[in-house]
Amino acid sequence: MRIVPPAARRKLNERLRTRTATGWHFPAPHCTLSCPSQDLLQMKNKRGISPTISDDAVLKSTGKSWKQWFAILDAAGAQLCSHKEIVALLREEGGLNGWWQQMVTVSYEQARGMREKHEKTDGFQIGVSKTIAVPVAKVYGAWADGRTRKRWLPETITIRKKTENSSLRITWTDGSSSLDVMCYAKGEQKSQVTVNHGRLPDAEAAEMAKAEWRARLTRLKDMLEKK
16 A cells, blocks of 8 residues: 655645535546556446445445445545545544444445455454344353353453453453454343454464354354253
8 A cells, every 4th residue: 555655645635625515526637657647546436445444334324324424535646545545534534433433444445445354454354243142241141251161162362351241351262363242231131242352463374263253153152052
């Protein structure tokens, strides 16, 4: 990905601050030899990934649809920007908290072919969840208690931080990737567990981890629901 020099970044910021009374307006970009060709931009768009959050959800939370956000960033020249620079453009615009700045940026990068599926700034990450017909305390205990955990998860892990009946942060067996485990009560006798496995090295490892966690959570469910 090309890093935009300070002078070019200032021009992008000036475009971002230019509005009309009826909405956003950006001056026509001044393409140079360092800009990507239209063919290259179209290639990026063709191999892009659709956002994982629905258009209705992003419109409700941010006041703009994905199409509007992507049009804003396209006009600002964001396909030439690094991840941090796109976040900075959104921060200057205002109205988005840090989480949504990151979400809009990552979704834009994926939609424009600038980021692979499951790719994050610190590697690749997957998420898997499972609903289990037991109280949330039992689901949490199956992670927090080492003896119980060994019955369905034989791998050796390191729990770095835990909040009772709620969440655990874990270093995985490889010593470099990590797990964020969230436990949610869905009623007195029903719970949901979500595992986010991050800092994976590549897309292949991410797909493999996703399949493995689906199998592991199925074992957890079978164990806890067994009469």
